[in-house]
Amino acid sequence: MHKPLYTILLGLLCFACFSCEKKVPTPLPEEEGIDDTPKFLVIFPPNGPGDNGYLDKVLSAVSRFSIKYPGIVRIMQTSEFNTDSLGGSLLLPSIDFMTMDEAQDDTTLAIFVGTEFKEILYNSDAPEGKLKVLLLEDDGVGAPEWLHTGKIDRYGASYLAGAMVEQQRAVIIAAMPGDPVLEPSIEGFKKGYESVKGREVDSVYYLADDFTGFTMQNRARAIVDSIQLNDMFSYYTVFPLAGAANMGAYNGLYEETLMQAIGVDNDYSSISDNIPFSINIGIDRFVQDYLEGWHATQQLPKRRVVGLGSEYVQIVFNETWNSNDLFFDWEDGNMEWDEGDWDIVLRSEFWKQRYNQFIDKAIEEEKTYARY
Numbered sequence: 001m002h003k004p005l006y007t008i009l010l011g012l013l014c015f016a017c018f019s020c021e022k023k024v025p026t027p028l029p030e031e032e033g034i035d036d037t038p039k040f041l042v043i044f045p046p047n048g049p050g051d052n053g054y055l056d057k058v059l060s061a062v063s064r065f066s067i068k069y070p071g072i073v074r075i076m077q078t079s080e081f082n083t084d085s086l087g088g089s090l091l092l093p094s095i096d097f098m099t100m101d102e103a104q105d106d107t108t109l110a111i112f113v114g115t116e117f118k119e120i121l122y123n124s125d126a127p128e129g130k131l132k133v134l135l136l137e138d139d140g141v142g143a144p145e146w147l148h149t150g151k152i153d154r155y156g157a158s159y160l161a162g163a164m165v166e167q168q169r170a171v172i173i174a175a176m177p178g179d180p181v182l183e184p185s186i187e188g189f190k191k192g193y194e195s196v197k198g199r200e201v202d203s204v205y206y207l208a209d210d211f212t213g214f215t216m217q218n219r220a221r222a223i224v225d226s227i228q229l230n231d232m233f234s235y236y237t238v239f240p241l242a243g244a245a246n247m248g249a250y251n252g253l254y255e256e257t258l259m260q261a262i263g264v265d266n267d268y269s270s271i272s273d274n275i276p277f278s279i280n281i282g283i284d285r286f287v288q289d290y291l292e293g294w295h296a297t298q299q300l301p302k303r304r305v306v307g308l309g310s311e312y313v314q315i316v317f318n319e320t321w322n323s324n325d326l327f328f329d330w331e332d333g334n335m336e337w338d339e340g341d342w343d344i345v346l347r348s349e350f351w352k353q354r355y356n357q358f359i360d361k362a363i364e365e366e367k368t369y370a371r372y
Helices: 005-020 054-068 115-120 155-164 184-195 212-214 219-230 243-250 285-296 348-370
Strands: 037-044 075-077 087-091 106-113 132-136 147-152 169-174 203-206 234-240 259-261 263-265 277-281 305-306 313-317 326-328 336-340
Touching: 005 326, 037 054, 054 075, 054 169, 054 285, 087 169, 087 277, 106 263, 106 285, 115 132, 115 184, 132 285, 155 184, 155 234, 155 313, 155 348, 169 219, 184 234, 184 348, 212 243, 219 234, 219 243, 219 259, 234 243, 277 285
Parallel strands: 037 075, 037 106, 106 132, 132 147, 147 305, 169 203, 169 234, 234 259, 263 277
Antiparallel strands: 075 087, 277 313, 326 336
8 A cells, every 4th residue: 555655755754844843944035925935845765865875876966955955945854764654853944944845735845865765666556636746866767657757877976997807806895775866886797797707706795684784894894804804815896786785895905915896986095095996976966966956847757877988987996096006926936015016007197098998898787787
């Protein structure tokens, strides 16, 4: 039985209004008694911003927009929830919340940030009135007619990353199995790696069975530590797909190590010289386009999917990668780190060459996989 979307939003808004009962809402312009000012309700999942990546970028875009257009953006973060109920907790207490009447008019766009909301929204009735609802990170296949979706596909970028690092052993660290955003990235990286290397990646590690895996930095760090300690003389590339938990993997890279990691969602060049390149996902620009578009026209595409080759997905190279030129002396067999011993000095130019070699193939593979 579908749950009315009105009930879901009411639960969120009632909590928000209770939390802000002493605040006076910013007056909005009216014309002949009808308020036609575009408004926005942005709902974050329980893990919320603070991941130094995807969710922080969304919050940054929304915050910039709310400064540009004050008084029309409401931000909230849900607490733990299931398919039967949504609890709400206020993310930014300084922002006034709209009334339920405002949430039901045809100028309001409710943006749900992340696949955590997919099951709830897919099993909800259409919203009452003319409220528009956008779910981010969903391709819209099988979505209710009333639900709008937008997604940045990561399959192509992940395929490209896998192909670029084929000269090394590879492991994937993912937050959880079955996530509709993570699985295409896992499959893309595996296929790119296998298509060039001719064998499978060494392992896929899942941090948890649910969304809590996105916060398990210590668990991600422990996996990286274990690999470096148990197989310290093999070159490994780590492909982390765990949101905020990715920082655990990056922080676990020793300064003098044969292991490297790929930056995911953001440019992590400043974190470590052992991150040769990053997959920079422009979700901030993606969200900004939705906000500006709705504000200007109150129009919304039913389904939008972009990917590698678009302005929203970029490979950023670390110009200081392995700048100390320290490599293990395999031929001498000694346990010393000697400068210039290794015959493959993997500078940023090397990675740019790898990028140029595989970029076109990766774009084609993504189009085939995503069918867009």
